[in-house]
Amino acid sequence: MKPGNGKEIMTGSKIILESLIKEGVDTIFGYPGGAVLNIYDELFNYKDKIKHVLVRHEQGAAHAADGYARASGKVGVVLVTSGPGATNTITGIATAYMDSVPIVILTGQVPTNLIGNDAFQEADTVGITRPCTKHNYLVKDIKDLARTIKEAFYIASTGRPGPVLIDIPKDITSSVYEFDYPEAVELRGYNPTYFGHHVQLSKVVKELLNAKRPLLYIGGGVIISNASAELKELAELLDLPVTSTLMGLGGFPSEHSLFFGMLGMHGTYAANMAISNADFIIAIGARFDDRVTGKVEEFGRNAKFAHIDIDPSSIGKNVKIEIPVVGDVKSVLNSLLEMLSAKSKEISSTQYDRLKWLEEINIWKYEHPLSYKMNDVIKPQYVIEKIYELTGGSAIISTEVGQNQMWTAQFYKFNSPRTFLTSGGLGTMGYGFPAAIGAQIACPDKVVFDIAGDGSIQMNIQELATAVQYNLPVKIAIVNNNFLGMIRQWQELFYKKRYSFSEMNVNPDFVKLAEAYGAVGLRATRPDEVEGVLKKALSIKKPVIMDFVVAPEESVYPMVAPGAPITGMLLV
Amino acid sequence: MEKTHILSILVENEAGVLTRVAGLFSARGFNIDSICVAKTLEKNESKMIITTSGDTQILEQITKQLNRLINVIKVQELTDEDSVVRQTVLIKVNADETTKSDIVRIKDIFGGRIIDISRNSYTVEATGSEKKIESLIDILRPLGIKDIVMTGAIAIQRARRPS
Numbered sequence: 001m002k003p004g005n006g007k008e009i010m011t012g013s014k015i016i017l018e019s020l021i022k023e024g025v026d027t028i029f030g031y032p033g034g035a036v037l038n039i040y041d042e043l044f045n046y047k048d049k050i051k052h053v054l055v056r057h058e059q060g061a062a063h064a065a066d067g068y069a070r071a072s073g074k075v076g077v078v079l080v081t082s083g084p085g086a087t088n089t090i091t092g093i094a095t096a097y098m099d100s101v102p103i104v105i106l107t108g109q110v111p112t113n114l115i116g117n118d119a120f121q122e123a124d125t126v127g128i129t130r131p132c133t134k135h136n137y138l139v140k141d142i143k144d145l146a147r148t149i150k151e152a153f154y155i156a157s158t159g160r161p162g163p164v165l166i167d168i169p170k171d172i173t174s175s176v177y178e179f180d181y182p183e184a185v186e187l188r189g190y191n192p193t194y195f196g197h198h199v200q201l202s203k204v205v206k207e208l209l210n211a212k213r214p215l216l217y218i219g220g221g222v223i224i225s226n227a228s229a230e231l232k233e234l235a236e237l238l239d240l241p242v243t244s245t246l247m248g249l250g251g252f253p254s255e256h257s258l259f260f261g262m263l264g265m266h267g268t269y270a271a272n273m274a275i276s277n278a279d280f281i282i283a284i285g286a287r288f289d290d291r292v293t294g295k296v297e298e299f300g301r302n303a304k305f306a307h308i309d310i311d312p313s314s315i316g317k318n319v320k321i322e323i324p325v326v327g328d329v330k331s332v333l334n335s336l337l338e339m340l341s342a343k344s345k346e347i348s349s350t351q352y353d354r355l356k357w358l359e360e361i362n363i364w365k366y367e368h369p370l371s372y373k374m375n376d377v378i379k380p381q382y383v384i385e386k387i388y389e390l391t392g393g394s395a396i397i398s399t400e401v402g403q404n405q406m407w408t409a410q411f412y413k414f415n416s417p418r419t420f421l422t423s424g425g426l427g428t429m430g431y432g433f434p435a436a437i438g439a440q441i442a443c444p445d446k447v448v449f450d451i452a453g454d455g456s457i458q459m460n461i462q463e464l465a466t467a468v469q470y471n472l473p474v475k476i477a478i479v480n481n482n483f484l485g486m487i488r489q490w491q492e493l494f495y496k497k498r499y500s501f502s503e504m505n506v507n508p509d510f511v512k513l514a515e516a517y518g519a520v521g522l523r524a525t526r527p528d529e530v531e532g533v534l535k536k537a538l539s540i541k542k543p544v545i546m547d548f549v550v551a552p553e554e555s556v557y558p559m560v561a562p563g564a565p566i567t568g569m570l571l572v
Numbered sequence: 573m574e575k576t577h578i579l580s581i582l583v584e585n586e587a588g589v590l591t592r593v594a595g596l597f598s599a600r601g602f603n604i605d606s607i608c609v610a611k612t613l614e615k616n617e618s619k620m621i622i623t624t625s626g627d628t629q630i631l632e633q634i635t636k637q638l639n640r641l642i643n644v645i646k647v648q649e650l651t652d653e654d655s656v657v658r659q660t661v662l663i664k665v666n667a668d669e670t671t672k673s674d675i676v677r678i679k680d681i682f683g684g685r686i687i688d689i690s691r692n693s694y695t696v697e698a699t700g701s702e703k704k705i706e707s708l709i710d711i712l713r714p715l716g717i718k719d720i721v722m723t724g725a726i727a728i729q730r731a732r733r734p735s
Contacts, residue, residue, distance in 0.1 A: 126588065127591070130588070130591065130592060130595055131595055131599050134642075135642040138587070138588075155642060187642060188584065188645045189583070189584060189641065189642055189643055189644045189645045190642045311640070312636045312639070313633065313636035313637050313639075313640055316629070316632065316633075317633060
């Protein structure tokens with residue numbers, strides 16, 4: 001049906017799906033319910049164009065869309081119903097918000113005439129999600145529907161990315177209007193700055209060439225802005241040592257001679273010593289999180305700071321910054337490289353000091369490398385090293401949160417961006433497995449691992465059915481210590497070994513559990529079985545759970561006590 | 573140094589924008605001492621005047637965080653030197669034969685008006701700076717204030733004088 005202007009008249013449901021197609025969406029993670037039944041009915045007609053992944057819990061949908069987005073760089077899309085459907089996604093939305101992940105969440109809502117009535121499955125979704133979305137909308141008029149979707153995708157994927165939620169009442173999905181997808185958005189209050197200011201950039205160049213002990217402290221912004229190549233070029237041009245936050249891992253090759261590992265609470269000795277002894281630190285797409293800085297007054301105490309970030313509010317929030325540069329990491333690094341290309345004389349004349357500084361950091365690295373002691377029980381670190389070895393570092397790795405996450409950050413060598421998916425900001429247990437599902441859908445040809453603990457895997461274990469249904473060969477490696485390991489570690493160190501409710505007295509038999517879901521379960525109880533189990537898992541084109549029974553009281557070292565200066569490391 | 577700041581915030585006139593701004597203040601632990609919101613001459617814009625307190629670093633964070641909100645168009649700090657700040661107060665004060673003339677005299681000094689009269693009370697309306705309002709309250713207090721209502725501050729930037 002077409003009115004005089006030639007635009008097709010369609011239902012709200014169809015407008016939603018046509019808009020998604022305009023945005024290039026080919027995958028949705030969702031779960032049907034009353035308020036979205038119209039959309040689901042229309043989706044049935046779009047089976048060839050949009051793949052719908054039926055999760056088993058809405059939290060799984062949000063994390064899967066997040067994993068899909070992190071692995072692919074595209075916007076992840078979630079479709080859930082009103083009330084409990086929406087509230088179940090909150091943890092996933094908050095996770096994506098803290099880590100700046102672009103996802104768009106479509107939630108059903110009760111019909112407009114029932115809003116505010118305490119109707120069945122009604123929740124104030126826009127109210128609940130306001131503090132954990134970059135922006136959100138309630139569509140009260142079908143005329144606004146297409147424009148709202150356009151804006152949502154634009155806001156989610158530009159500037160500092162983040163989740164955007166659109167709440168759609170049921171009557172909007174059944175009423176009809178002409179479909180007119182806008183070409184551009186008009187948002188007066190939203191204009192991210194992409195290019196660094198040249199005055200600030202020249203200050204960075206000047207300071208960089210004056211510095212005797214410069215250091216690059218990189219974060220997730222490097223990955224989000226796809227700036228790994230530029231970063232590598234800059235580091236190599238000036239022999240700049242690089243340390244990374246948890247979120248930045250993969251942004252710079254871990255095996256590069258200029259890389260000194262993660263910094264912060266479980267950072268390497270070399271990285272934390274370098275921060276404390278540097279005279280000029282450039283923070284690149286990082287935000288001085290408390291797990292990174294330790295006692296913030298002591299962080300980089302001998303250094304001047306430059307900070308490159310697309311979000312002005314990240315700059316100067318926790319640490320005083322001498323040279324703020326607001327802009328997209330990639331374009332700022334490109335500008336810096338261009339300015340430095342005219343300075344080859346200065347670069348070579350100042351190189352001696354920088355090489356001397358590198359040598360100093362290398363000595364720290366040599367003195368206290370990451371290590372663990374092998375004996376006749378499986379060490380979790382060993383499992384992770386073996387995963388790295390057997391995948392050649394080419395896998396996509398997600399983690400849960402806690403010891404499994406920190407050991408992965410320390411012992412798996414991430415050499416390319418978008419290969420490490422982890423909940424850094426919110427620290428969400430239960431993130432890793434659904435995120436791995438999303439990543440496997442985005443990258444069907446890659447090997448995808450979720451490195452999990454026995455506690456955290458149980459937080460979204462229901463998604464095993466999803467993985468089996470869509471034949472996703474995700475590999476779950478559980479480092480099973482029958483503890484909430486990181487809690488136990490803190491209780492050991494700071495609460496006199498009073499293991500208050502951190503022991504998992506009852507765990508399922510993970511092998512049988514896998515089999516019950518139609519997946520494959522494997523177990524290793526001795527170090528010499530680890531490699532065989534991993535090889536077998538890699539040879540199976542199905543979801544596999546590997547239960548590695550590891551040393552129960554192994555801890556993550558180095559460790560900095562919360563609030564202590566990051567030089568105060570407890571070493572192995 | 574902890575100091576009072578007046579922020580003039582131009583926002584898109586959309587449902588929920590007040591909640592977004594107020595929610596940001598509470599979520600990040602910033603104070604709102606007073607808030608005034610009203611439409612502007614533009615149909616789809618509103619102006620919020622928020623009085624807040626904090627040191628310069630906190631003020632910088634508030635401003636940056638406000639600017640992150642999609643519906644916020646512009647944030648400006650208005651200082652005492654370059655802006656005019658006004659509050660309005662309504663004070664219902666006890667009035668008997670001995671005090672009525674005092675009240676009338678006092679409201680004249682403060683440039684106020686009597687806007688409601690009953691057998692035993694006068695309601696005084698006055699507009700001015702926070703300081704002026706406070707001293708009016710101090711002077712009327714001994715007479716017995718029965719009720720008081722105050723607006724938050726509104727503020728406007730002074731026009732540039734030719735130099």
